[in-house]
Amino acid sequence: MMHAKERLKNNVFEYAIALITLVVVLLIPFYTGLYQVNVFTYYLICAILGISIYFIWGIAGIFSFGQAAFMGIGGYAYAILSKHFDDPSKCLLYAAVAIAIACAVAAILGYFMFYGGINDVFVGLITMCVTISCQTFMSQTAGSQWQILGVALGGDNGLNDIPGLTIGYYRFNELSLFFLLVILVAAFYIVIKIVEHRKFGYAMLSVRENRTRSELLGYDTAKLQVIVFTIGGGIAALAGVLYCCWGYYITPASMSLKASTIPVVLAAAGGKRSLISVILFTVLYYILSNYLTSAGADTLLMLGALLIVVILVLPQGIFATIIQKLQGLIQKAEA
Amino acid sequence: MSLFGILYQFSDSFTFLILAALGLAIIFGMMGIINLAQGEFIMVGAYATTIIINQGFPYPVGILGGALAAALLGFVMDRLIISHLYQRVLDSVVATWGISLVLSEGMLQLFGPSMQSVSMPLGSVSIDGSKYSVYKLLLTLLAIGVVILIYLLFTKTEFGRKARATMQSRDISESLGVNTKAVYSETFVIGSALAGLTGALYAPTMTITPTMGNNFMVQSFVTVMCGGANPILGSVLSGGVLGLVNSTLSVTISAFFGKIGLLIITIIIIRVLPTGFTGLIEKTGARRRR
Amino acid sequence: MRWKNLLGVLLATSMVAGSLVGCGSANSALGGGSADAAEKDTIKIGSLEDWTGDYATIGIQKYHAAELAVEELNKNGGLLGKEVELVAYDCQSDTTKYQEFCKKLVQDDQVDVIMGCMSSACREAIRPYIEENNALLFYNNQYEGGVASHNVFCTGTIPEQNCEVLVKELLDQGNTSFYTIAADYNFGQIMTQWVDKTVVENGGVVAGEEFIPLGTSQFESTIQKIKDADPDVLVCELVGTAQASFYEQFLKSGIEDITMASTVQIVQSYDHKTITAPALGNMYVTGGFVEEMADYSDAAKEFVDMWRAKYPEEGGVYMEGEIEYTGIMLWAKAVEKAGTTEVEAVIDALESGEISVESAAGTVTIDGATHHAIKDIFLILCDENHELHVENEIDAVEPYWLRDELKIDLRVESPNKQYTPIDE
DSSP: OOOHHHHHHHTHHHHHHHHHHHHHHHHHHHHSOHHHHHHHHHHHHHHHHHHHHIIIIIITOOOOSOHHHHHHHHHHHHHHHHHHHOOGGGHHHHHHHHHHHHHHHHHHHHHHHHTTTOOTHHHHHHHHHHHHHHHHHHHTOOSTTOEETTEEOOGGGOEEOOOOOEETTEEOOHHHHHHHHHHHHHHHHHHHHHHHTSHHHHHHHHHHHOHHHHHHTTOOHHHHHHHHHHHHHHHHHHHHHHHHHHHSEEOGGGGSHHHHHHHHHHHHHHOTTOHHHHHHHHHHHHHHHHHHHHTTOOHHHHHHHHHHHHHHHOTTOHHHHHHHHHHHHHHHHHO | OOHHHHHHHHHHHHHHHHHHHHHHHHHHHHHOOOOTTHHHHHHHHHHHHHHHHHTTOOHHHHHHHHHHHHHHHHHHHHHHTGGGGTTOTTHHHHHHHHHHHHHHHHHHHHHOSOBOOOOOSSOEEEETTEEEEHHHHHHHHHHHHHHHHHHHHHHHSHHHHHHHHHHHOHHHHHHTTOOHHHHHHHHHHHHHHHHHHHHHHHGGGSOBOTTTTHHHHHHHHHHHHHHOSOTTHHHHHHHHHHHHHHHHHHHHTOHHHHHHHHHHHHHHHHHHSTTHHHHHHHHHHHHHHO | OHHHHHHHHHHHHHHHHHHHHHHOOSSOSSSOOOOOOTTOOEEEEEEEEOSSSTTHHHHHHHHHHHHHHHHHHHHTTOBTTBEEEEEEEEOTTOHHHHHHHHHIIIIISOOSEEEEOSSHHHHHHHHHHHHHTTOOEEEOSOOOOOEEOTTEEEOSOOHHHHHHHHHHHHHHTTOOEEEEEEESSHHHHHHHHHHHHHHHHTTOEEEEEEEEOTTOOOOHHHHHHHHHHOOSEEEEEOOHHHHTTHHHHHHHTTOOSOEEEESSTTTTTOHHHHSOTTTTTTEEEEESOOGGGGGTOHHHHHHHHHHHHHOTTSSOOOHHHHHHHHHHHHHHHHHHHHTSOOHHHHHHHHHTTOOEEEETTEEEEEETTTTEEEEEEEEEEEOTTSOEEEEEEEEEEOOHIIIIISOOOTTTOOOOEEOOGGGO
């Protein structure tokens, strides 16, 4: 096992970038308006979705298009619970239950897939099917027969007027929600960095690199994959809950084909093997998208072209490459 | 409903699934690449066909033109982008997603949000006291013809042998002197041409818009998924089973159940046959050989 | 390999630079410098429409209508002596983009009114935000009805206007049995309930109905069921370009003697121009406006000529484009009456019942109690050559449902929610 000090040295650039990013992001409210802070909160929610993809794909090699579905399930569950009980002081409890529900769904789906010997690209395709099923189903639930806990599901128009996030008696406003998101993303970063260098993290890596070998070494790979998939589903569900708290709204469109592919594409283009890259690229992509749209440009065309160029020129992903290069320079200078 | 009516419903579902999936299946089966731009290649084929027919050319010319246009586009895309990603299957997800955005947006800029479509050729025919569209019947025959042609291409020609060898083991084929890069290139172009052909054939039945490719996505993915890596036999089998489920549910209950049923049966099939029908074919094949 | 590295660095730098520009705004959320906009010298109209994506056909039309309306206002001296400015964003047929840019319009651009939204989903996405910030939204689009909100005005046709007229007219022509196929989401389901309700109340028979998932493009099983039911009238509430594929397939299935009817096709997205004749032959539609009404009234001709002069390349201007234009004119009238763009004052003016515009589609008046529009409805027949004929005109059709059946009066109290007939 690598010594902690050595590990720090080898990753000094990544940590430096992470730290600088954190500082820059924390400063955002000081030099931009409330609107920018508010949309940036949304980008950070997307970053959490990206983190869930890094967790299952980057570390454990599970290629899933299902994160949007778990985000949707988490969001809908939270929305229904908070609308039904109508007691904002118990928000955290609703969020916890919503995430638990999404985890349960992920666990069942994971059990179904991984114990059935489904892997690689097929996991991607099957999760895509699940996501589209969810969307197709939810879109047609406009009728009054579609109710959960007395809350009409609202069909394609979705659920709105979802109460904002409240902890105890404190109701989050746009600014505090932003800081909460910054803290959450930072916390996820730190926790995942720690887990990666623990036994569980190495077990995940071994499953990614070679399933047969891991199995021969005594790992229960299917069980491990189910656990990872469940946790990943939970993280995505958290993003869904936060999305509801941000926009007071959720629709079946959050489980569409597009919604399920974009985070995966962004993770791959940022550099799926590097957490900081996934986070940075996801956020920058949305900033760029907002900027281009504000400027009246053909956003989708330009973003499409950008993705192609990135993947051709920087196969490791845009930020992963930069970090690697800089790290290489440092080591060369030291030598 | 008459027996022919039932058969007609089934063949209609089957044809759509098979044609939607074939291009994707060949690229996926031979190269392992999930082409997220499959729908846009179909769209390009449909646009080319529509433009050609609107210029006054006969339908067969238009349909051929659609396939060729998509093949040409596939060739260019392969040279520029895909050929750099042969060894990086999952990266191709990003690239093909990018391609799909660029193509559909580019088409919107070029031709606007919609285009005058062409009408379905041939009229209707009365069988068993009920009327059916001749073109839709013809589509089924054409789909079967295309499948047979592709089957022959991959089993009886020099290219087919090389392609199958490359699919089984790229390294060994390469050491035996097969230019695997060329094989991949050709495969991608054939896959694109088939997608274009699908667009061309369905163009007269559909509204022509830059986003029309999306309407094929779900069907093509589920068919390929159930079919597995064997692009021809796998797709035919899965098209058959899924078509049966889809048409039965659509006719007896509603189109919604047809669509949901398609997705659910796919999940079940994958669970039972993790490598799709390909696995089943290989298993029975192995048993027979024993 | 070197150039590749260089390109990579350039790419990264440009992205970072782009993002900084995106963030670089004058007022900060924490560092004071409050958004003082009292001294604005222009009046701003915000527009949220889809210029790209699935709804582009209608979105582009509506965005151009807004451009045209603003140009007309300025040509006539602006509003309250100030110049009118249009701030428009492309929402890419994506509900989250609507949320993002609605916030931008309200907080950053501080517009005086927002014109926009195509689908009900995107309207519902931004409605709570509009209400919370006491902003003003004009939703100029046909929809399923039922929005009762202090801050939202809906000027498009709603079921009690187009559906009821359509069904009654067809019953008058001697048809009795109706079969409905509709898109499987809120709009389609609710429209179907209105069709069924009107058919039954007026002595007709419901022969059947089927809901079709959005994005469906192949219809053989649906056609089979229609064949088996053999109705007099087929009501099609199909939505989106994929579902418009139905007509060609229906034509070639050899079914004859079924009259088609719709409130969506033709009037919204000029399908009679994109679908080859005679697939839409013998179809009746009801709605507020079609470009072909230029032959029917002078007001319509004037409007279409104006549009054609500015957008000669465009597919055409139909109901949603026209009502977007009229919506802006209605708001402008209310601003003039109120003497200010202040939201409460404008809402008061709109609720007075005196805000009325002579538009290309006839007289349009805002109904104060429901925040919907009293308008003329036209029955239009599409013939075998896909030429349109105005068959009948029903003047001043009231948006009665919220007011008479749910007893809602937004001047007194606003529930700020969307009611649906299914609520009953």
